[in-house]
Amino acid sequence: MVLLFVCFCLFVCFSLLVLLELSLMLALLTKATQFFSSGHTNNWAVLVCTSRFWFNYRHVANVLSVYRSVKRLGIPDSHIVLMLADDMACNHRNPKPATVFSHKNMELNVYGDDVEVDYRGYEVTVENFLRVLTGRLPPSTPRSKRLLSDDRSNILIYLTGHGGNGFLKFQDSEEISNVELADAFEQMWQKRRYNELLFIIDTCQGASMYERFYSPNIMALASSQVGEDSLSHQPDLAIGVHLMDRYTFYLLEFLEDIHPASQANMNDLFKVCPKSQCVSTPGHRTDLFLRDPGSVLITDFFGSVRKVEITREAINLTNPTELSLRNELKSEALFYVDQLPVADIIHQKPKQKDWHPPDGFILGLWSLILLVFFKTYGIKHLKHIF
């Protein structure tokens, strides 16, 4: 009896242990799958401030605060294209020269010591912006001014300035429309210049800028809906201008809590600056994005996390001679493999489908009805039909 009881306990403990180990392995496995789920190998950021003049100080401060966060989370200057339309730090009217503050009472200087501006002043034009995105730059352009992304790059694009319904104003003289932007992103897709794209815009009526996107793998956030104005945060009474816009202010506060290993995902980013704080209603668009936003980490776009897989096994590398044989085999005409059937994705039905019974069931049901009918009324009635 006692022996039986001891055996039973041992069995229970053993099964518990097995279950624990299994769950641990499962968790590890999900973590591992999650770790390798995004599929990108490098990160880029394109940060653009489109307004000039002293009273648009806040737009420069917006961009510099995102730049600061992105750099802190690991993206190097060589992978950041920073476009500032005016120089606020050295503006004659700045009572604190060589600084750009984002919090009043001069708590945080986002200009810092190591800002690298790639496009400055009058170089920030619609043409230059589109050339950076599509990669059509003259051969003499230095590397720091190029977006050298490939098909495994995650790109963060942040725009701020004055905007309206369907356009963003560049430097008081020209505008970029939402159609142009969508076409530029489609060019980027067809040239395989990005893996996934996160587009954030902080202007008045910002949601109109992402309405026209039609390329896959784009997630977009905006600070206000069509018909609403994005408002600025508090002014600084010593400098005499508004220092930041509300949306980017709360975005900066949110990003200050993110560190390279944090697991915060995009759903948290969507909650930044609710209407009570922002006065405008921030919007987002995820229908073009393949992955579930809840599984997308913030650091997938804002940080540059190197994926390292530690293995204890030896890995067999193939013989170089076999490689050359394979090359000879592939000497025929090359064409792009259809990586993603885009047309299906765009036009497919929504993923959350209601459950339909399988088609065979209907057929079986009808045959059953027919059988019952003929059973009741006898088979001899068949000849009346035929």
Added chain:
Amino acid sequence: MGLLSDPNRRKAITSLTLSVLPDVVCYLAGIAWFMGLAFEPFTLRTYMSENAMGSTMVEERFPSGERALATAREFAAHKKKVGGMPVDWLVKTMRAQGLEVFTQSFSRNLPFPDESKERFVVRGTNVYGILRAPRAPRTEALVLSAPCSPGNSNNQAVGLLLGLAQYFRSQIYWAKDIIFLVNEHDLIGVQAWLEGYHHTNITGMGYTPLQGRAGSIQAALSLELNSDVVTSLDLVLEGLNGQLPNLDLANLFHAFCQKLGILCTIQGKLQRSDWDTVEGYTHSAQTMLLMVLKQASGRPWGEHGLFLRYHIEAASIRGVNSFRQYKTDATSIGRLFEGMVRKLNNLLERLHQSYFFYLMPSLTRFVSIGYYMPAFGLLTTILLLRALDLWVHLGTPTPVTEDGVGEGESPSSPGLLSVLTPVVISHLTGVALYTLPVLSQEMAVEHFPVSETEAVVLTAIAIYTAGLALPHNTHRLISGEGTEQGWRVLKLVALLYLAVLLGCTALINFSLGFILAVTLVPAAACVTPHVPKALSAVAMVLLSPGCTILYCVFLFQELQEVPVSLAEGWMLFLSVISQGILDHALYGSLVYPLLALLVYPCWLLFWNILFWK
């Protein structure tokens, strides 16, 4: 077929213009529209239009109001010791504050002595210091000026100016150079400085060229302060020839008054909140009428008035110390100026976003040109209706004539020639009115026991009155063309001439055009040779430009709540005439030549028509 050549339409027009009812309706509507402009629901609230001077406010930190007053006392002592402008002391003080100091001497011989300021040959020196912007190129500048007045006035203004200069010197956020100007002999000094700065010589002033310069001036503020504490600050906007600065400057002033809690007035009147009562409406109407009268006079009512000619937006701020409990000290006034100059420092272009033509029934309400012009338009419509009526009458051949069949001809060629004589003679009288008073003052002084100023003014009035006798004389020169057609053609020409004249005047100086229209349009519309002569002669004289000036003088005194008796009013009227002639000679004001050379001959034409035989 055209409107005037189609006989049916012509008949319709004739029926329209034959009666006086449209004229009366238009006239009353014009006056009612103008008076209605002061009614608050018809006005707009002022707002800041310039983006660069936006909504954010800086915390002003000017600390040394008391030190400014001490400097003012020192300035007063030196001024008394020197007996004029203490140039050396000013140069030394400004240099000690770190400004680049320069002086300019100027001299001007007035055409005749100015009895209100007791000067004839003016010689003086301007002192100005330039605060260079620490990091900016020297392309733009702002001007702060205070006058050095004789006696005990405006000492505190100079003291505050020097205090501000010292405070501004220690700040690094200036994007434009700031020029601190202390000018002698008020407007003449400012005129000399401006002419020297812009390398022009419009008024015959003699001055030494400016040694130091700062770039193109974007805005200017002029300060007049007579006491250590003030109860309110008055904003003066009217400038030379009725030109006004950009409304944004007034908005800026009001914004800072509200922020610092200082009482601000315009035309010396505080704003009232009870616009729906009769007193509230009369208050706004009085403020607006004061602005209209000041603008119509065409003289600069503050030192800022001369800056406007050079497209520099400028305003004068005057401190008023009256019997009120709450006093504002010099530190607050200094902070107001610091705030205003710092906002002007943020400008990227000259002020141009807001209105240039407006009327202000109070400091926070304005009426723009689009709202007040129809009042004038209604008055001009009367002239055009009368002209149309005359044209129609001249076009239709008269059925019965006394002189013969020659009247049925088209009247253009003989008609115009007959008209030419009165026109030429009227204009020659106008030229005489313009040139003779100043030229003949020595001769008048020899023969009559009057001073030069009185001689000039009385000569002007004499020529004006002599013009009344012209019709009796000119008829001898006209070769018997005293016909019905003749006076009609003359009236048509005169009506069109008056309409064009008043229209052009109203575009540049709405107040002057409107006031002239109010008195001249009824006279012009109603006068014909067939009205009773004595009565209409008296009416025409009462509606002539000279008497208009007289009424305006009395009205101005009433509105300022300093009513005058008839004798005093007459003396004021004489001084207004002498000031007008002096303004024209010294600063290039155009009111006197306009009235003498164009409006008065036009009125003489109508006077000729009245006495047409």
